[in-house]
Amino acid sequence: xxxxxxxxxRDDDVLARPIYxxxxxxxxxxxxxxxxxxxxxxxxxxxxxxxxxxxLSEDVEIHGVLTxxxxxxxxxxxxxxxxxxxxxxxxxxxxxxxxVEHIMDEMMSTRIDVLNANDIRTQDELVYAxxxxxxxMAIALANKLSLPPAKVKSIAMGAMLHxxxxxxxxxxxxxxxxPTPAEQAEIKKHPLLGYQAIKDISEVSATxxxxxxxxxxxxxxxGYPMGLNGDYIHYSARIVSICDAxxxxxxxxxxxxxxxxxxxxxxxxxxxGHIFDKSLVDMFMKIVPIYPEGTIVLLSNGMFAIVVKNxxxxxxxxxxxxxxxxxxxxxxxxxxxxxxQHELSIKIVREININLxxxx
Numbered sequence: 001x002x003x004x005x006x007x008x009x010r011d012d013d014v015l016a017r018p019i020y021x022x023x024x025x026x027x028x029x030x031x032x033x034x035x036x037x038x039x040x041x042x043x044x045x046x047x048x049x050x051x052x053x054x055x056l057s058e059d060v061e062i063h064g065v066l067t068x069x070x071x072x073x074x075x076x077x078x079x080x081x082x083x084x085x086x087x088x089x090x091x092x093x094x095x096x097x098x099x100v101e102h103i104m105d106e107m108m109s110t111r112i113d114v115l116n117a118n119d120i121r122t123q124d125e126l127v128y129a130x131x132x133x134x135x136x137m138a139i140a141l142a143n144k145l146s147l148p149p150a151k152v153k154s155i156a157m158g159a160m161l162h163x164x165x166x167x168x169x170x171x172x173x174x175x176x177x178x179p180t181p182a183e184q185a186e187i188k189k190h191p192l193l194g195y196q197a198i199k200d201i202s203e204v205s206a207t208x209x210x211x212x213x214x215x216x217x218x219x220x221x222x223g224y225p226m227g228l229n230g231d232y233i234h235y236s237a238r239i240v241s242i243c244d245a246x247x248x249x250x251x252x253x254x255x256x257x258x259x260x261x262x263x264x265x266x267x268x269x270x271x272x273g274h275i276f277d278k279s280l281v282d283m284f285m286k287i288v289p290i291y292p293e294g295t296i297v298l299l300s301n302g303m304f305a306i307v308v309k310n311x312x313x314x315x316x317x318x319x320x321x322x323x324x325x326x327x328x329x330x331x332x333x334x335x336x337x338x339x340x341q342h343e344l345s346i347k348i349v350r351e352i353n354i355n356l357x358x359x360x
Contacts, residue, residue, distance in 0.1 A: 002057040002294030002306065003118055005049050006042060009034045010357065016053040022079060022125040024072035050120060051294075056323060056356065059334075060308055062116055062293045065136050070106050074099045074135075075128040078160065082127070082167035085197055091164070093203050100135065100156050107139055113312040114289050115140055118250055118261075127166055127174070130247055135159040137243035140287050141280070145239075151207065155236045158211025161204075162240055165194030165212070191216050192225045211236040215244055220274040238277040242268060242284050245276070262351045265290050290315050291348060298349045299338075302327050308337065316348065317341045324359050331359070 001016040012033070019028045019042070027045075032038065034050065042050070051062065064071075077099040081091045117137060121129045138159035142152040166174055169190055173183055195213035198204050214228065214237035221229035223241075249264035265285065272278040289310045291297055297320065299305055305320040317340035322332045340346060 001051050001053055001060050001062050002296075003049055003051050003062075003292070005353070006039050006047065008353065008355065009039050009050065009052065011035065013052045013054055015050060017051040017120065018068065019047065019050065019120055020068065020072055022075065022128070024069075024076060046126075047120060049118075054356075056306055057294050060294050060306065063110075063112060065110070065112055065115055065117075065140075066103065066106055066132075070102060071132060074103060074132045074160075075125060078131045079125070079128045082164060085164060085167040089197075091197065091201075093198075093201055096160060097157065097203070100153065100160050103132075103135060104139055104153065104156060107136065113287075114310045114315075115287050116292055117247060117288060118292060121251065126252065127163055130244075130251070131160055131163055133247045133251065134162060134240060134243045137247065137284075137288070138240050141239055141243065141284055144283055144287055145280075151236075154205040154207035155211065155239055157205065158208040158215075158236055159240045159243060161194065161198060161208060161212050162215045162244060163190060163194070164197060165190035165192065168193045168197070188216070188224050207234070207236050210234045211240050213237070215240045217241070218275045219277055222275070233277075238280055242276050242280055245271075246284070246288065260351050261288075261292055261295070262290055285315065286312075288315075289318070291318055291351060293318075295351055296354060298352050300347045300349055303332075304352070304354065305338070311341050314341050318348075320348075 015032045139156045142155045217223035217228045217233045272281045291307045295307045303322040304324045305322040309319040319339045
């Protein structure tokens, strides 16, 4: 299994993971052949990539953090509550609490060391799917930091609610790809709008509330809505800000300049110490793969390879399977596996996008 852009899909590619709509209904089942007609319809719905099963990746396993059922139910819950806030000025905190607890319980039972945070989304569920992914990553990071369970839960709730204020901003403005400076200023009101919506709900912890308010603050003081810096930004908000930025970078097509995982990692590392809390970025790098399973990479010996399995201790040195050398034209047998943790003379140069038709 591997994730590819819809623009790279070939006529004989087969879907490896089902695709759902915002109501949890299956749009496409596993095993469907991705014909040009189907690809076109997915593009119309705002889907930019899919998981496929092909000869190159048939034994590559990519484990989701949550079951499809849990993820879909969580997306519907946050959608329902954002709609409730937009239409009636209130939210059902109990429904959100139940959803967060379900996510936490499932993550604790699976205990995945390395998060595959890539997500397949339709245009109409971007905000909801983003909220779920930020929640998942915030839980993983908080646990990696060995925070108490009660604190992890408060951070998780803040992560789930971090964009709740967007329910009070017109959807056409939120979905606009090139907003004007004035429109950007309106969108930037969402942390304060979200905080105001939940500040009087006694069941919501102070940590969750402050996370919603501060998740766009930056350690150099260049964020919003208050321009806070350093330790004046609550610890939980510093955690969620990293998860928020990373998920947008790898999953939101509007952020094309940081679409690949390697670029997203570079963005976080480059922002360490002035946009993001450096110590938290360092810890975050221990739970997300630089080269997710299924990624095609160029090795320093000139070979093309597919990442088969990540190493949670050394994220830059996964297990790879070379399949082609463009310099010699040699194709390699599937049994050829290199564990970069032990083969120190070889390293990954970069992630690459290639058309397998060119190899033949």
